[in-house]
Amino acid sequence: MTAIAKTLVFLTLVAGVGAVVFATAVYTQRPGWFGDDVPEGAVPRGHVVMNFKTLARETDTQGKVAGAASALWGQRLKALQDAEDLRKSRKAEYVKLLAAARTAPNGFAELAEDPxxxxxxxxxPGKAVIGPDGKNLAGADTLEAQIAKSIDRMTTDLTPKIVKHLVDVKRLQGEISxxxxxxxxxxTIREDLQNEAAYLGAARVNVAEQQGTAERRLKQLDLRLKTFGPQN
Structure with missing residues (x-):
């Protein structure tokens, strides 16, 4: 047998052994496409499902999850739409309240909380808000109009009167001065007269005392002179 033949026989033997090993490995590691080993729960992330039953179960689970998510999304969408409709309706009511707060005779009202x-x-709205004057509080524009009217009245009517009264006050202040x-x-004159009257009163007392003394002395002299007259 030549060397070439021996080489071919050896290569054929190696190829045969390799084929047997490969076939054995493929058989032992074959995927169980039609197997019954279905894992419990969802398939872990990164795990490759190797049989049709597990794939069907995984597909069914994912379908249920997608359906639940879709239903939840629909519920949330319905809730959002309801909230948006409520917001629009309440916005319209707030617009009415704001308009009333500006122009209505009864501009403000108490708002109760819906339990x-x-x-x-x-x-x-509840009962009207009462203003400082005891009447229903009017809208802001109405109040501004009343204030503007009062200012205009003050400018055109009261200001000239105030100026005239200021002139009168100045004149009266001069008269008061x-x-x-x-x-x-x-x-001052009264005090001077009172002082003079007090002085004259004291002087009058002195004069009266001196006059009384002089009269008594005169009587004494008359009596004394009578002793020097002719005796009967």
Whole structure:
């Protein structure tokens, strides 16, 4: 047997052994496409499912999850749409309240809380808010118009009267100053007269005492002179 033949036989033997080993490995490591070993629960992330039953179960699970997510999304969408409709309706009511707060004769009202929703009941406002004058508080524009009217009245009607009264006050202040000066002079004159009356009163007492003394002395002299007259 030649060397070439021996080499071919050896290569054929090696190829045969390799084929047997490969076939054995493929058989032992074959995927169980039609097997019954279905793992419990969802397939872990990164794990490759190797049989049709597990794939069917995984597909069914994912379908249920997708259906639940879709239903939840639909519920959330419905809740969002309801909330948006409620917001629009309440916005319209707030627009009415704001318009009333600007222009209505009864501009402000008390808003009660709805116990069911916890929101302010804007559809049926409560009793009107009472102003400082004891009447229903009017809207802001109405109050501004009243203030503007009052300012205009003050400018056109009251200001000239105020100027005239200021002139009268200044004139009266001058008269009061004159009267006060006269009163001061009268007080000074009265005090002088009172002082003079007190002085004259004291002088009168002295004169009266001296006159009484002189009269008594005169009587004494008359009696004394009579002793020197002719005796009967």
């Amino acid at each position: 069911a929703t916890g929101l302010l009941n804007v559809t049926t 004159d009267v006060q000066a006269k009163l001061t002079r009268q007080r």
